[in-house]
Amino acid sequence: MFALRCRLCRGELTETFVDLGMSPLCESYLPADRLDAPETFYPLHVRICPDCLLVQLPAYVPGEEIFAEYAYFSSYSDSWVAHARRYATAIADTLGLGPTSLVTEVASNDGYLLRHFVERGVPVLGVEPAANVAEVARSRGVRTEVEFLGAESGRKLAERFGRADLVVANNVYPHVPDPVDFSAGLAALVKPSGLVTLEFPHLLRLIERRQYDTIYHEHYQYYSLRTAARALATGGLVVTDVEELSSHGGSLRVHARPAATAGAPSSNVKSLLDAEAEAGLHTLAGHRGFADQVFRIRRDLLDFLFTARAQGRRVVGYGAPGKGNTLLNHCGIRPDLLAYTVDRSPHKQGRFLPGTHIPVHPPERIDADRPDFVLVLPWNLRAEISTQLCHVRHWGGRLVFAIPELEVV
Known part of the structure; x- marks a missing residue:
């Protein structure tokens, strides 16, 4: 029998987290003339690695197929745009970003976030794999490259546009089938003294609040802070701070820096790791039920x-x-x-x-x-x-x- 392997530590995936049966791609909306055509369904069988505890969905579908023509546009949610505006304002003030800075966002979608930096006169670069969505961002004055991020593409983008003072990756870390290669891409994009922030749904809240509908083929993995820190470390990035957010039913905003300049993590990191441990997320048994x-x-x-x-x-x-x-x-x-x-x-x-x-x-x-x-x-x-x-x-x-x-x- 073929053995599935963990995409983070390469251990054998022998444990089930939850099996939701078969489902089509969640963003593959159908026109009327395709209603009588066959549809492809894929397993939604989520495993957990018994070694590193990464909760993950095997890559039944390549990212290129999912994101080639994407139907999700961030700007149609007023509250999400407001969330992005608040973040952009706060982080620009905290880091002192200005006309000589660079903000790069990975999975920048339709420019919902970067447009707020553009309004402040801060140079930006969007990296968006869906060409149809990237075109909308460009029409709004947000410089955008159509690209999947990895170690090689990150290096090439940095050579062309420069390394960034701030790299943002909102709600994309669960979407990448190779978090090791993606983490190396993030490290390639950021300056040695720069900051990477990532937002993603928190596995702890998914379990506590029964948010099983957030499991779909676009989401290849479901992170705790502990597993996210381990994934980022493969790219030489160290978690230095973390914030708990209400967005998407309970998310984390993780701050990470290159290891050489990271310094000691904040007390928030230890507190959240302790909360995860108390909830059982640092053991295999704690994920059952x-x-x-x-x-x-x-x-x-x-x-x-x-x-x-x-x-x-x-x-x-x-x-x-x-x-x-x-x-x-x-x-x-x-x-x-x-x-x-x-x-x-x-x-x-x-x-x-x-x-x-x-x-x-x-x-x-x-x-x-x-x-x-x-x-x-x-x-x-x-x-x-x-x-x-x-x-x-x-x-x-x-x-x-x-x-x-x-x-x-």
């Missing part, structure tokens, strides 16, 4: 939808995020239980969700139809979306959240 939590979420959501259908009440969705497609496919939900969903992104409107073939409409459809329930799929934007949908209560409609547990509000 998550599959039981996942089963309860599926059972409760399907019970609700079957009951609503039996009572003749209509349920529609709000949002078409990748995480929603994991949830819907894992639960086997189709248009007979969720009539449609809506999304602000015009790149998704008029298309159909992968696997489930639930249609995606503009948000105005909800106001026209006045459904009984709206299932909010991007629960990580709960406050923002609850405000956008507060008028639903005027016709007696209610919002539904499936994670971390079923809630009708």
